[in-house]
Amino acid sequence: MEIEELQDRIVKEFNLFEDWTEKYKHIIKLGSKLEPLPEEDHIEENLVKGCQSQVWLVASLNGDKVTFKADSDAAITKGLVSLMVRFYSGQTPDTIINTNPEFISKIGMAQHLSPTRANGLASMVKQMKIYAMAFRSKLTT
Amino acid sequence: MNHTKTDIPSTINWNEIRSQFPVLNQEVNGKRLVYLDNGASSQMPQIVVDRINAYHSHEHANVHRGIHSLSQHATDAFESTREKVQKLINARYLEEVIYTTGTTDSINLVASSYGRTYFKEGDEILVTEMEHHANIVPWQIIGEQTGAKLKVIPMDENGELIMEKFYELLSAKTKFVSVIHVSNALGTINPVKEIIDAAHDRNIPVLVDGAQAVPHSTVDVQELDADFYAFSAHKMCGPTGFGILYGKKELLDAMPPYRGGGDMIDKVTFEKTTWNDLPHKFEAGTPPIAAGVGLGTAIDYLNSIGMDNIAGREAELITYATGKLSKIDGLRIVGTAHKKASVISFLLDGVHPTDAGTILDKEGIAVRTGHHCAQPVMDHFNIPGTLRASISFYNNEDDIDRLVEGIEYTKEFFE
Numbered sequence: 001m002e003i004e005e006l007q008d009r010i011v012k013e014f015n016l017f018e019d020w021t022e023k024y025k026h027i028i029k030l031g032s033k034l035e036p037l038p039e040e041d042h043i044e045e046n047l048v049k050g051c052q053s054q055v056w057l058v059a060s061l062n063g064d065k066v067t068f069k070a071d072s073d074a075a076i077t078k079g080l081v082s083l084m085v086r087f088y089s090g091q092t093p094d095t096i097i098n099t100n101p102e103f104i105s106k107i108g109m110a111q112h113l114s115p116t117r118a119n120g121l122a123s124m125v126k127q128m129k130i131y132a133m134a135f136r137s138k139l140t141t
Numbered sequence: 142m143n144h145t146k147t148d149i150p151s152t153i154n155w156n157e158i159r160s161q162f163p164v165l166n167q168e169v170n171g172k173r174l175v176y177l178d179n180g181a182s183s184q185m186p187q188i189v190v191d192r193i194n195a196y197h198s199h200e201h202a203n204v205h206r207g208i209h210s211l212s213q214h215a216t217d218a219f220e221s222t223r224e225k226v227q228k229l230i231n232a233r234y235l236e237e238v239i240y241t242t243g244t245t246d247s248i249n250l251v252a253s254s255y256g257r258t259y260f261k262e263g264d265e266i267l268v269t270e271m272e273h274h275a276n277i278v279p280w281q282i283i284g285e286q287t288g289a290k291l292k293v294i295p296m297d298e299n300g301e302l303i304m305e306k307f308y309e310l311l312s313a314k315t316k317f318v319s320v321i322h323v324s325n326a327l328g329t330i331n332p333v334k335e336i337i338d339a340a341h342d343r344n345i346p347v348l349v350d351g352a353q354a355v356p357h358s359t360v361d362v363q364e365l366d367a368d369f370y371a372f373s374a375h376k377m378c379g380p381t382g383f384g385i386l387y388g389k390k391e392l393l394d395a396m397p398p399y400r401g402g403g404d405m406i407d408k409v410t411f412e413k414t415t416w417n418d419l420p421h422k423f424e425a426g427t428p429p430i431a432a433g434v435g436l437g438t439a440i441d442y443l444n445s446i447g448m449d450n451i452a453g454r455e456a457e458l459i460t461y462a463t464g465k466l467s468k469i470d471g472l473r474i475v476g477t478a479h480k481k482a483s484v485i486s487f488l489l490d491g492v493h494p495t496d497a498g499t500i501l502d503k504e505g506i507a508v509r510t511g512h513h514c515a516q517p518v519m520d521h522f523n524i525p526g527t528l529r530a531s532i533s534f535y536n537n538e539d540d541i542d543r544l545v546e547g548i549e550y551t552k553e554f555f556e
Contacts, residue, residue, distance in 0.1 A: 020170075020503055021503075021554075024499075024500070024503075024554075025554075028555070052495050052510065052511045052526065053493055053495040053496075053525070054525065073493055073525060074493035074494075074495045074496045075492075075493060075496045075555060076495070076496045076499050077493075077495065077496070
């Protein structure tokens with residue numbers, strides 16, 4: 001799916017919910033359904049810096065597409081992490097580098113993306129883009 | 142300091158006092174704000190806000206410089222705070238009160254100036270396991286430069302210092318002791334008087350991080366016999382960006398300046414500069430004047446209520462909150478020291494502190510989540526962080542009830 005189409009789809013999905021309670025419950029549910037990150041990937045070097053809750057992130061290149069896997073020890077963070085994984089996984093490095101997760105503010109979660117917020121979803125997006133940049137240089141050499 | 146219940150005069154109207162803090166009278170996420178993050182920063186009463194505004198509107202000029210009237214007026218206002226601080230903490234001499242930008246700056250001043258002058262390879266600096274990072278990192282930095290090493294007084298499962306270990310750690314190598322008075326992460330009131338007396342038996346100076354003590358109790362630096370005592374304005378109803386370092390005159394006199402610049406000099410030539418006298422030797426550059434003036438008003442305000450009354454009221458609220466929180470299934474209080482002040486740290490079974498903090502925020506309740514700048518404390522209890530409710534005298538029983546309701550709701554949310 002084109003990434004912009006995916007943004008719209010996520011926004012529509014969240015438009016179904018009327019208040020923050022339902023939205024957060026949905027986010028927590030998404031987190032619980034996230035593909036488990038293997039135990040051996042829960043290591044210090046996969047931790048995203050700047051998160052009050054712990055977030056682990058790994059990435060791999062399959063053909064010209066990037067696959068992300070992630071986990072968090074906090075339920076709401078894990079839900080947001082799962083949205084990010086769904087959003088960026090299966091995209092090319094160029095698309096990842098050039099696309100910002102605008103859906104986050106459209107679904108009313110902008111506060112979680114603030115670079116100054118201690119739960120640091122912004123740090124995760126930054127780390128995903130860094131992976132994409134590394135893969136892009138690998139593809140072009 | 143003693144936080145057993147004291148008799149609070151019935152003439153004090155705590156509701157009226159609360160109304161003097163307009164910031165509390167607002168809604169967050171559609172709910173009346175419950176502000177329980179006073180340990181991070183307290184709120185300012187209107188009288189302090191007004192004083193700062195009046196300074197900016199009518200009185201501003203640089204201090205200690207001009208011959209003109211406005212500058213002299215600003216200097217008088219700014220310097221009157223020094224006298225108020227001296228009285229508040231009972232310092233022997235006015236020049237023992239040094240203006241800084243906060244507790245962190247105060248500790249850095251001592252670590253940098255005293256440490257660089259007197260520490261050498263093999264020396265040891267004693268701190269406690271419950272220090273705020275501000276009382277760990279400056280000593281590590283100076284340790285790397287001088288070869289001095291940190292030694293840590295451990296705590297037990299209640300969050301109380303193991304004093305036998307402290308006595309074991311005190312040795313001929315110990316050159317400095319730096320301890321937190323009231324733990325910002327656990328609320329423990331440490332036996333700083335005992336620590337100071339034992340250190341002084343060996344002629345070792347002691348710094349006390351009083352950031353969480355001065356706002357909540359009467360602190361007497363002469364009675365404690367502390368060599369250095371550090372605290373911040375913004376945790377005691379004053380503004381941010383301003384703090385105090387108390388130091389004994391003979392020690393401060395024997396220490397070189399921390400930063401160079403204007404105001405701290407006696408005479409400057411390109412060959413040699415001689416330093417100004419205390420306290421200005423340590424106050425280079427233009428200070429945050431309005432904030433200093435604001436702290437003076439904050440001290441007047443606290444005195445108008447009375448520090449003992451404040452301590453008594455906060456003890457009431459802590460007792461009330463501890464009782465209520467203890468009854469919640471699946472809630473564990475972290476830090477159960479016999480003597481505690483102002484802070485209750487806790488965990489909810491199966492709910493990450495940041496998740497709980499997010500839901501409480503949606504309910505209009507402001508608490509702190511995370512490691513509270515005291516990661517070694519979290520490592521000790523093997524937890525990622527806690528939720529922390531920190532109470533001030535302007536909170537009330539209704540705030541605590543709202544917190545309890547919020548916690549119950551949070552538990553349901555994650556079931």
